[in-house]
Amino acid sequence: MEKEIELFRGELKKIHLRVTSQRLKIVEAFLKTEKHITCDELYLIVRRNHPDIGYTTVYRTLKLIQETGLAREADLGDKVLRLEHEFGHKHHDHLICLKCGRFFEVFDPDIELLQEKLARKHKFNPIRHKMDIFGYCQKCSLKQ
Amino acid sequence: MEKEIELFRGELKKIHLRVTSQRLKIVEAFLKTEKHITCDELYLIVRRNHPDIGYTTVYRTLKLIQETGLAREADLGDKVLRLEHEFGHKHHDHLICLKCGRFFEVFDPDIELLQEKLARKHKFNPIRHKMDIFGYCQKCSLKQ
DNA sequence: AGTATAATTGAAAATGAATTTCAATTTCAA
């Protein structure tokens, strides 16, 4: 987590933003959770230990966390914006259970390669992609 | 388009909903466009020829269009809900240009197969998936 | 240290797409 925080500090300084105690507390809270978290969820967590920090500051810091490369958007199929750790985390895709909402992070190098090829075939220069497979996890498959 | 409209009529009747002139006009307008369309965009189109039809009815009919299997959600990376034709259209994924916003519909059977395998490997029962590759189309790649 | 300047904060307000409410109207089936 130290590395991430150093990165955060550095990036802020680069763009002449200040490293405030609020920002640090928020980024620490974000780094501690391993979920795909919404702004509201993070706010509720931060508030437990730091009741003086407002929602707006969490919201704005979450933007900074994205901009500094610590987080990226993750879509779990509900309609709220969720963020997941980016720095130090390899790219991966998701299996998302339609019943219980749990998700699994997966990676398949063969698919990645074919995606690249597919794009090239269409003279398209791929930058990033999102692949989400929706269905039923083992537990929910059994229960049905 | 006749086939789609017959399906729509049939599905409505199945669930004891009425085939009204508004619904028909809206579904026809939807079927005529080949874009990934938002509710608002469709409303504006419908309004041109049928100024008496309200936004709410378009919104509700769009839900029905989805439920009857004529449309599915399509995410182009902006934050608005878009719908694309489903019935009679094969599954496909998207290459989405980050610069001009245009998109290309693509399909790769090898990727589809590997996706299925990947899910199975994790004891996951896949139902549907979404794969969007973001990057730059040929035109926008050259311009940069 | 003192002061000017710029950034930060959090409450409140604004935004905007998605959704619901409701009273009036229309359709259907008996």
Added chain:
DNA sequence: TTGAAATTGAAATTCATTTTCAATTATACT
């Protein structure tokens, strides 16, 4: 024909996201 059910569209509501603004705080420069 008549009562029940469905439909409609305007208006209101919801809810996440984003902006505004006045007060506070940090920083840079004498």
